[in-house]
Amino acid sequence: QSALTQPPSASGSPGQSVTISCTGSTSDIGYSNSVAWYQQHPGKAPKLMIYGVNKRPSGVPDRFSGSKSGNTASLTVSGLQAEDEGYFYCTSYASLNNLVFGGGTKLTVL
Amino acid sequence: QMQLQVSGPGQAKPSETLSLTCIVSSYSIRGTYDFWGWIRQTPGKGLEWIGNIHHSGSTVLNPSLKSRVTISVDTSKNQFSLQLDSVTASDTGLYYCARQTSLPPSFGFAYYIDVWGEATTVTVSS
Numbered sequence: 390q391s392a393l394t395q396p397p398s399a400s401g402s403p404g405q406s407v408t409i410s411c412t413g414s415t416s417d418i419g420y421s422n423s424v425a426w427y428q429q430h431p432g433k434a435p436k437l438m439i440y441g442v443n444k445r446p447s448g449v450p451d452r453f454s455g456s457k458s459g460n461t462a463s464l465t466v467s468g469l470q471a472e473d474e475g476y477f478y479c480t481s482y483a484s485l486n487n488l489v490f491g492g493g494t495k496l497t498v499l
Numbered sequence: 500q501m502q503l504q505v506s507g508p509g510q511a512k513p514s515e516t517l518s519l520t521c522i523v524s525s526y527s528i529r530g531t532y533d534f535w536g537w538i539r540q541t542p543g544k545g546l547e548w549i550g551n552i553h554h555s556g557s558t559v560l561n562p563s564l565k566s567r568v569t570i571s572v573d574t575s576k577n578q579f580s581l582q583l584d585s586v587t588a589s590d591t592g593l594y595y596c597a598r599q600t601s602l603p604p605s606f607g608f609a610y611y612i613d614v615w616g617e618a619t620t621v622t623v624s625s
Contacts, residue, residue: 440609488536490546492545
């Protein structure tokens with residue numbers, strides 16, 4: 390199984406919106422709606438931000454939203470805030486109950 | 500509040516076997532839709548899913564690591580373990596244990612990690 394493809398970096402100014410893409414194949418992202426997104430700050434474990442393509446766990450601000458089209462999933466962060474800075478990773482179900490990660494995107498708030 | 504804590508030696512020599520255990524507290528690992536997984540974060544590959552196990556003992560392993568990985572569960576101790584054989588320097592990194600939720604299609608199919616433990620650092624060096 391191959392890792393999902395994410396852009397290495399993304400940036401935006403406070404208050405702006407930024408979208409991070411995650412591209413896979415028909416064997417993973419395109420196969421089901423089991424896409425999740427995680428935020429990771431330095432020295433910390435990843436934190437679940439989105440699951441099931443567009444569902445937010447309790448406590449995650451509604452500034453975070455997810456979507457999917459074909460083999461590509463996207464995470465949009467609206468109303469950027471300084472604390473949104475960090476790394477974002479996508480995951481997807483892959484064939485035979487495997488799980489595959491994206492390479493990660495570093496989000497910088499300018 | 501569920502907590503996952505990794506224990507085990509943080510160092511291994513090349514060709515040795517790495518063994519880690521994840522102790523789950525304040526939550527039973529016997530949940531029907533709960534799977535218990537291992538993930539690592541290495542400089543070479545970033546975050547990489549290693550595999551998971553159900554309390555029944557059923558495992559799913561990353562094909563790229565399958566030949567070297569064993570995951571086991573001890574429900575009496577509410578813990579699960581990882582064994583990685585024939586380690587090399589490329590296995591150096593942070594190792595996480597986590598809960599992975601797996602819901603069947605009748606429940607709206609879901610497959611994602613929702614609770615992470617703190618990482619343990621593993622260094623492979625002679």
